[in-house]
Amino acid sequence: MKIVESLFRIFHDEGEELYLVGGYVRDLLLGRASGDYDFATSALPDVTRNILECGGFKVIPIGMEFGTVSTFLQFGPEKIEIQITTYRCSESYRKGSRHPVVVFGKNLEEDLTRRDFTINAMAMNEEGTIIDPLGGRRDLEDGIIRTPLEPDLTFSEDPLRMLRAFRFACRLGFSLHPSILHAVRKLHSEIMNISRERWKLEMDLILTTPDGNSVADTLQGMKKSGILTDMIPQFAEVFALNGEGQGKAHSTDIWNHTLDVIRYLQSTDKCLRWAALLHDIGKPETRTIDDGGNPHFYRHEETGAFIATGTAEHFRFSKKERSCVTFLVRNHMRPVLYSTQWSDRAVRKIIRDSGEYLERLIGLASADIAAHSTHFSEDGSKRLRELRIRLDKMIPDSGERILPKELGQELLRMAGSDPVRIPEISVILSNLEELVHEGVLPAMASSSIYLDYIIEHPELRNQNC
Numbered sequence: 045m046k047i048v049e050s051l052f053r054i055f056h057d058e059g060e061e062l063y064l065v066g067g068y069v070r071d072l073l074l075g076r077a078s079g080d081y082d083f084a085t086s087a088l089p090d091v092t093r094n095i096l097e098c099g100g101f102k103v104i105p106i107g108m109e110f111g112t113v114s115t116f117l118q119f120g121p122e123k124i125e126i127q128i129t130t131y132r133c134s135e136s137y138r139k140g141s142r143h144p145v146v147v148f149g150k151n152l153e154e155d156l157t158r159r160d161f162t163i164n165a166m167a168m169n170e171e172g173t174i175i176d177p178l179g180g181r182r183d184l185e186d187g188i189i190r191t192p193l194e195p196d197l198t199f200s201e202d203p204l205r206m207l208r209a210f211r212f213a214c215r216l217g218f219s220l221h222p223s224i225l226h227a228v229r230k231l232h233s234e235i236m237n238i239s240r241e242r243w244k245l246e247m248d249l250i251l252t253t254p255d256g257n258s259v260a261d262t263l264q265g266m267k268k269s270g271i272l273t274d275m276i277p278q279f280a281e282v283f284a285l286n287g288e289g290q291g292k293a294h295s296t297d298i299w300n301h302t303l304d305v306i307r308y309l310q311s312t313d314k315c316l317r318w319a320a321l322l323h324d325i326g327k328p329e330t331r332t333i334d335d336g337g338n339p340h341f342y343r344h345e346e347t348g349a350f351i352a353t354g355t356a357e358h359f360r361f362s363k364k365e366r367s368c369v370t371f372l373v374r375n376h377m378r379p380v381l382y383s384t385q386w387s388d389r390a391v392r393k394i395i396r397d398s399g400e401y402l403e404r405l406i407g408l409a410s411a412d413i414a415a416h417s418t419h420f421s422e423d424g425s426k427r428l429r430e431l432r433i434r435l436d437k438m439i440p441d442s443g444e445r446i447l448p449k450e451l452g453q454e455l456l457r458m459a460g461s462d463p464v465r466i467p468e469i470s471v472i473l474s475n476l477e478e479l480v481h482e483g484v485l486p487a488m489a490s491s492s493i494y495l496d497y498i499i500e501h502p503e504l505r506n507q508n509c
Contacts, residue, residue, distance in 0.1 A: 048117065051083070052170035054099035060087040062128070063152060063167040069174065070163050073184055074216075081117065081126040084155050084167065088148065089113055092128050111146050131155040153177050160198065160205045161212060162190050187218045195227035203234035206271060207246040214253045214262035225269065232270040243275060244359040251317035259317070260303040267299070275359075278351050281328035290327075291339050293420040298327050304415035309407065315365060316404045319372035320411060322352045326373075349374035371401050372408055379409035380424060382431045389478050391434050396474065402439075406432065446480045446487040447473060447494065454491055468505045475504045 048064075055062040067080030085092060089108040096103050096115050104114035104125070111130040116123050133149035149155050152167055152175065159165040162180040174181065178192045189212050191198040191205075199205050206228045213220050235243070253259050266272040273280050282298050294301055305320045326348030327341045334340060352373040356366035378394055398405050406428070413424035455469045476494055479485045485497065498504055 048081075049170060050099070051101075051117070054095055055085060055087065056170075058087070058091070058095050060085055060091065060095065061152065062087075063169055063175065065156070065167045066159070066164045069166040069168050070180070070184065072168070073166075073174070073181060079124055081124060083126065083128040084131055084152060085128055086131060086151070087128075088130055092130065096128075111148060132158055157192050158201070159192060160202070160208055162192055163212070165192050187216070188221055189213050189216075189218050189224060190221040191224060195221075195224050196231065199227055199231050199234065202238075203231065204238045204242050204246065206232065206235060206269075207238075207243065207250075210262050210266055210271075211246050211249050213265075214250050214258050217255065217258055220265070225265075228269040228271060232274055235271055235274050240358060240360045244361070247275075247359070248314055251321065252312045252314050254312050256307040256309055260306050263303060263306070263321070276325075276355055278325050278355075282325060285328055285331070289339065290341070293416050295417040296415075298324050301415050305408075305411045308411035308414040310410070311404075311407050313404060313407075315368040315372065316407055318356075318365075318369045319352070319376070319404070319408055322355060322369065323348060323373050323376045323408065323412065325351050325355075345374055345377050368401060368404070371398075372404055375405055376408050376412060379406055379428060379431060380412055382427050384427070384430060386431075386434075388434075388438070388481070391431070392438055392478065392481065393474070395435065395438060396477075402435070406435070446477055448488055448491055451476075451491045451494055454495065471506070472498060472504050475506075 052062055062083055062085045064081070065084045066082045068078045068082065071078035071080065087095060089111055092113040093103050093105065093108065096113065101115045104116075107114065107127075111132060112127050113129075114125055114127050117126050131149035131151060131154060133147050133154050149158070156165040156167060156175075156177060162178045162183045164180070165176075165178045166180040167175040169175070179190075183190050189209050209220055209224050209228070212218065250262055251259060253262075263272065267279070267283060273283065279299075282302075285298055288297050290296075290298060290301065296304065302321065302324055305323065306317065309316060309320055311317075324341075324344065326344040326346070329347050330341045330344040332340050332342065349370050353366060353370045356369055361369070375398070394405075395402060410425070410428060413428060414421055416424060452469065452473060455472065459469060476485065476497075479497075480487050485494065
């Protein structure tokens with residue numbers, strides 16, 4: 045890589061050390077492709093900036109106060125941003141901050157020692173020689189996540205490292221060293237001092253790990269450590285029902301059912317994985333026991349959607365992510381409870397209501413059904429396959445406009461500023477669309493035809509017309 049060689053050369057020409065560090069070296073030893081080009085240098089940030097600019101590299105000065113200078117390397121048609129960071133001897137985070145308090149170090153080994161895990165505490169020089177003073181290569185071979193220093197010290201500097209430990213174990217299929225597990229159980233509440241944006245980044249990486257079994261095992265470890273309840277307190281009520289049955293349709297308790305749903309998911313979609321984690325979180329609050337001693341969770345999806353919305357806000361989800369997760373949690377029971385008695389209108393309604401979330405909703409329902417008891421799972425899977433066939437027949441026509449656009453605009457004008465009447469419009473339009481499908485009304489006719497029909501049939505304002 046000539047571009048990397050030139051980077052090494054311009055630093056050495058100025059008498060400064062430069063090493064590839066962290067993820068690139070780890071992935072190289074694992075035989076994995078990596079675009080994670082991070083460098084460590086003896087040069088202070090201003091010196092690094094001068095070296096890069098004199099060498100013809102464009103400098104991105106953001107982060108210089110924390111010791112990091114960024115630039116771009118051109119790899120064929122691809123341009124990759126890389127970071128060059130001055131040696132550090134310590135790094136810590138103020139409560140709720142995303143930015144570290146950094147003390148610069150004097151040499152490479154000092155810098156490697158203060159890194160999060162031994163597998164990330166290796167370096168490589170321009171000749172390809174691996175510098176590994178802390179046994180990272182051995183830990184890669186053994187499949188173990190271990191800290192360079194005592195875990196208490198490593199995690200105290202940056203409590204997010206506890207979550208990162210679970211993330212690396214999950215994505216690499218490694219085990220956590222017992223000392224890490226012990227430290228997390230002791231320090232887990234320190235995660236509350238970390239910004240929510242940093243939480244979400246790590247949780248996204250955990251939940252989107254391709255191996256669903258690894259995700260489920262990792263979440264179980266996070267439960268046992270206490271860190272999962274710190275971040276999502278409502279899980280405390282789920283965990284309190286450990287071993288409690290959910291009725292004949294289930295063979296496990298709420299939490300183990302949740303883990304099974306994650307195992308059965310056929311997608312790594314971020315929204316879908318979050319929804320799987322949260323889909324039954326409303327059950328404890330809605331749990332009732334009938335006279336026969338059977339548990340019920342009526343409308344748990346509504347309570348769960350409320351909790352999911354709060355969790356999404358807590359983790360600083362984007363508006364789009366929050367809408368997706370909340371929709372899936374609120375509606376996850378609809379395909380699960382599908383019956384052959386559903387009318388075509390009911391099937392079209394789930395298509396309209398779901399919109400872009402339909403495939404995710406069916407995917408979640410499929411995993412949910414698979415995680416039920418054997419009898420329910422077999423019957424539910426059969427019913428879901430029938431729903432899928434009916435959906436496939438109707439979906440090609442679902443995107444075609446069958447009512448004129450100006451009709452909705454006219455209804456909005458007629459509603460004016462009355463907040464009570466505005467929600468009626470979507471109900472009216474939905475009912476009109478169904479009447480078009482049934483052949484009662486023509487498609488794409490004049491708005492006046494539909495308006496006259498609405499006046500003659502006030503029941504169109506009812507949801508279940």
